[in-house]
Amino acid sequence: MSHQTVSRVINGHPSVLPATRQRVQSAIEQLGYRRNYAARALATSRTDVLGVVVVSTNLYGPSRTLLGIEQAAREAGYWVSVASVDADSGTQTETAISHFMDQGVDGVAVVAQTAVAVRAAARMSGSRPMVLVASAPVRSSQAAAGLVEIDIDQWLGAELAVQHLLELGHRSVAHITGPAKDLHSQARTNSWRRVLAEAGLPEGPLLAGDWSGESGYQAGRELAQLEPLPTAVFVGNDTMAQGVLRALWEAGVSVPGDISVVGFDDSPGVDQAIPPLTTVRQDHVALGAACLERLIALIEGRPAEGFLLSPNLVVRASTLRPA
Amino acid sequence: MSHQTVSRVINGHPSVLPATRQRVQSAIEQLGYRRNYAARALATSRTDVLGVVVVSTNLYGPSRTLLGIEQAAREAGYWVSVASVDADSGTQTETAISHFMDQGVDGVAVVAQTAVAVRAAARMSGSRPMVLVASAPVRSSQAAAGLVEIDIDQWLGAELAVQHLLELGHRSVAHITGPAKDLHSQARTNSWRRVLAEAGLPEGPLLAGDWSGESGYQAGRELAQLEPLPTAVFVGNDTMAQGVLRALWEAGVSVPGDISVVGFDDSPGVDQAIPPLTTVRQDHVALGAACLERLIALIEGRPAEGFLLSPNLVVRASTLRPA
DNA sequence: CAGAGCGGTGTTAGCGGTAACATTAGAGCA
DNA sequence: TGCTCTAATGTTACCGCTAACACCGCTCTG
Numbered sequence: 001m002s003h004q005t006v007s008r009v010i011n012g013h014p015s016v017l018p019a020t021r022q023r024v025q026s027a028i029e030q031l032g033y034r035r036n037y038a039a040r041a042l043a044t045s046r047t048d049v050l051g052v053v054v055v056s057t058n059l060y061g062p063s064r065t066l067l068g069i070e071q072a073a074r075e076a077g078y079w080v081s082v083a084s085v086d087a088d089s090g091t092q093t094e095t096a097i098s099h100f101m102d103q104g105v106d107g108v109a110v111v112a113q114t115a116v117a118v119r120a121a122a123r124m125s126g127s128r129p130m131v132l133v134a135s136a137p138v139r140s141s142q143a144a145a146g147l148v149e150i151d152i153d154q155w156l157g158a159e160l161a162v163q164h165l166l167e168l169g170h171r172s173v174a175h176i177t178g179p180a181k182d183l184h185s186q187a188r189t190n191s192w193r194r195v196l197a198e199a200g201l202p203e204g205p206l207l208a209g210d211w212s213g214e215s216g217y218q219a220g221r222e223l224a225q226l227e228p229l230p231t232a233v234f235v236g237n238d239t240m241a242q243g244v245l246r247a248l249w250e251a252g253v254s255v256p257g258d259i260s261v262v263g264f265d266d267s268p269g270v271d272q273a274i275p276p277l278t279t280v281r282q283d284h285v286a287l288g289a290a291c292l293e294r295l296i297a298l299i300e301g302r303p304a305e306g307f308l309l310s311p312n313l314v315v316r317a318s319t320l321r322p323a
Numbered sequence: 324m325s326h327q328t329v330s331r332v333i334n335g336h337p338s339v340l341p342a343t344r345q346r347v348q349s350a351i352e353q354l355g356y357r358r359n360y361a362a363r364a365l366a367t368s369r370t371d372v373l374g375v376v377v378v379s380t381n382l383y384g385p386s387r388t389l390l391g392i393e394q395a396a397r398e399a400g401y402w403v404s405v406a407s408v409d410a411d412s413g414t415q416t417e418t419a420i421s422h423f424m425d426q427g428v429d430g431v432a433v434v435a436q437t438a439v440a441v442r443a444a445a446r447m448s449g450s451r452p453m454v455l456v457a458s459a460p461v462r463s464s465q466a467a468a469g470l471v472e473i474d475i476d477q478w479l480g481a482e483l484a485v486q487h488l489l490e491l492g493h494r495s496v497a498h499i500t501g502p503a504k505d506l507h508s509q510a511r512t513n514s515w516r517r518v519l520a521e522a523g524l525p526e527g528p529l530l531a532g533d534w535s536g537e538s539g540y541q542a543g544r545e546l547a548q549l550e551p552l553p554t555a556v557f558v559g560n561d562t563m564a565q566g567v568l569r570a571l572w573e574a575g576v577s578v579p580g581d582i583s584v585v586g587f588d589d590s591p592g593v594d595q596a597i598p599p600l601t602t603v604r605q606d607h608v609a610l611g612a613a614c615l616e617r618l619i620a621l622i623e624g625r626p627a628e629g630f631l632l633s634p635n636l637v638v639r640a641s642t643l644r645p646a
Numbered sequence: 647c648a649g650a651g652c653g654g655t656g657t658t659a660g661c662g663g664t665a666a667c668a669t670t671a672g673a674g675c676a
Numbered sequence: 677t678g679c680t681c682t683a684a685t686g687t688t689a690c691c692g693c694t695a696a697c698a699c700c701g702c703t704c705t706g
Binding site for chain 4: 324325327328331338339340343362364365366367368
Binding site: 034035036037038039041042045047049057058060063064066067070071074079080081082083084099101102103104212213214216217238239242243245246249267268269270271272273274276 | 357358359360361362364365368370372380381383386387389390393394397402403404405406407422424425426427535536537539540561562565566568569572590591592593594595596597599
């Protein structure tokens with residue numbers, strides 16, 4: 001019996017007699033044979049490994065997206081190699097992608113939050129299938145061939161949040177931003193601005209944060225001292241929103257009595273905030289799965305298109321119609 | 324010029340003339356040559372890749388630990404392949420480890436929270452260096468050769484929390500557990516029990532949770548109705564603690580006036596809880612780094628020993644001496 | 647009944663590196 | 677000057693697998 005027959009059995013090639021297949025399989029079992037992936041990769045130049053570059057894994061969203069990608073990959077028979085890099089380092093992003101290419105990964109996914117990272121990814125794209133999870137300011141048009149962009153629709157998420165407040169009857173909606181360089185933060189802020197403008201309302205007070213609870217707290221303190229107090233605030237993410245809730249509570253401003261608060265993310269625990277936080281839920285795991293579906297399509301030579309997943313609003317107790 | 328010389332230049336072999344080295348390097352530059360990792364792996368049976376199996380990546384701690392491992396790995400010149408598996412599935416854990424072995428990883432790290440996963444890992448250990456990040460009930464003794472166990476000291480963490488309450492003068496300390504199968508939960512509960520016993524105090528009320536905010540909320544409601552009300556509660560993790568805070572607030576029980584609350588993890592946002600939560604901080608990223616240090620020692624044939632990192636108490640506003 | 651066609655299996659030649667050994671040229675020494 | 681010795685480079689033989697082709701014996705067809 002030749003090694004070739006063994007190879008055929010392992011790869012499920014059709015033209016092997018059932019009896020032979022049986023014999024080979026039991027021999028494999030008995031000898032505890034395991035095929036050598038390096039040799040296979042060398043011969044086929046396929047690895048069944050995908051490279052995933054995650055920018056700022058320390059945040060809730062990206063780490064969840066990674067989980068989604070990893071799980072979907074395993075289900076599809078792929079394995080995942082990860083690299084997490086700093087948000088501001090285009091160099092790190094490039095190095096990581098380039099290494100993955102060297103390693104011979106079948107495709108690359110980049111989960112990016114900043115324009116720097118997006119540009120780095122775009123620069124490295126082309127030689128191999130790549131899916132970019134990012135809310136880049138300009139889409140498709142600038143994307144190289146074989147580069148697909150996907151994300152959760154941040155614009156829609158912010159719109160849902162602000163629209164919810166307007167529908168309750170609020171006429172002055174403040175906003176607390178995330179870091180200026182963060183694409184999601186930018187999208188949410190722009191969308192907040194647009195919805196207000198389209199409703200013919202003046203732009204509410206704008207305060208800057210950096211995603212952290214502490215920055216939310218500081219912004220909340222400033223907010224509490226505004227004259228007149230806005231009746232609602234759309235906070236860039238939930239962690240900051242917790243800080244806002246605390247600052248308002250300390251200042252004796254009632255939520256949602258005096259002011260309504262909406263967050264973004266539906267991070268764990270905010271359903272237990274005081275009061276439970278109305279927020280925008282993003283299904284990061286589904287995003288990861290969608291990312292992978294497209295990446296596999298590209299790998300298999302099928303066309304794939306960019307896409308925006310819709311987030312949805314979770315209404316809890318922190319929003320109410322204004323007094 | 325032969326490929327062998329090129330190989331020598333790439334691998335930094337000493338016996339190459341500086342002039343030759345230069346020439347080769349500029350040729351590499353010019354041609355954009357990249358060595359093929361699969362071929363190298365085939366020839367050397369080294370891959371510079373580490374496999375990391377993470378049990379329940381959806382939790383804050385494990386995902387942070389993964390981040391720590393990944394970063395330390397990259398710094399050490401290794402790359403990381405990850406697989407996240409269900410907490411209760413020993414089979415999934417085994418499959419993942421076994422696959423990594425097939426892939427030819429140089430070493431494996433397993434981040435486990437349950438006894439099932441720990442046993443699966445122990446079963447698969449031996450053939451290759453492996454570090455187990457887990458608080459297994461029995462340590463070292465049962466570990467196979469070449470298997471190192473490491474974790475953050477859960478017993479100490481719980482001790483710090485309960486001791487802090489006792490030092491404030493509390494005499495009845497309730498506890499809310501995590502999932503029964505979770506090793507960290509078990510360790511924290513056991514430690515709570517032991518500290519109370521050693522202080523000659525009666526065991527306070529014990530309530531069961533499952534790490535979720537909602538379960539903390541339910542437990543908090545039960546807690547609020549106890550007669551007499553304990554003056555302090557040690558909650559198994561921060562997410563549950565947020566639920567407890569809300570339940571107590573709803574029930575009109577003041578924190579820390581009527582009851583002190585201590586959490587565990589120092590998850591993002593709890594510094595902004597109402598009131599800011601006293602909790603036990605664990606440096607998961609440092610844990611990941613420590614894990615990697617040991618794994619590399621094993622790979623390089625140096626001895627490595629298990630270790631418990633010390634967590635520390637972060638005192639905020641949710642604890643106070645009893646009235 | 648010869649030849650074509652085909653399913654099942656074996657043979658051969660790489661994939662792109664590295665280890666080990668072979669070779670060469672120049673330095674050092676008697 | 678001839679010899680040994682050594683540092684720098686070249687040659688060869690794999691690592692373990694799969695693609696492509698060769699082969700064999702059978703069935704089917706004219």
